[in-house]
Amino acid sequence: MIADFLNSKSSKAKEFRVYNITEFDTSNDKYYFSILRETKIFPSLSDTINGVAKTYFPTKFVEKNNRLFLWGYADKNNLISSELVKKLQNYDIVDSLFYNVKEGTIPKNSEEIILTDDNQEATNYFVCKSDITHYAKIINNKVIKSRNYPELNCD
Secondary structure (H helix, E strand, O other), X not given: OHHHHHXXXXXXXXXXXXXXXXXXXXXXXXXXXXXXXXXXXXXXOOOOOOOOOOOOOOOEEEEEOOEEEEEOOOEOOEOOOHHHHHHHHHOXXXXXXXXXXXXXXXXXXXHHHOOOOOOOOEEEEEEEOOOOOOEEEEEEOOOOOHHHOOOOOOO
16 A cells, blocks of 8 residues: 555655555455545653553554655554654654643643644545455545445455
């Protein structure tokens, strides 16, 4: 999936350096993943290395062609690693907004203005569990509802 994304002429793989891979609902025979540009990660003040994140914080990563791909959520089985934190710092993706609010260096209501680009393009992959080389791809800027999933014969 990552190799296809990086080699696709229609993807945004050449424009950005950090991407988030999100797994959406899966059926018995398919996975549904979305690759989207990651802009910033906002750790909470209680997030620690070897701890469970209190907010969204990825736990897994792969670096390919000078691009960083992040996925997973911290839970008791997937903790925040020092290796990941160093990688996030190398890509300048961690934002200290919550710390700065606590320290009073920026106004208290600043966390209310975290912006997201709801119009950004995602590359969505529908992958057969039985054969991951068999997949369909849709590039768009909207969430794909299950009734609009591509037909994919995974027998």
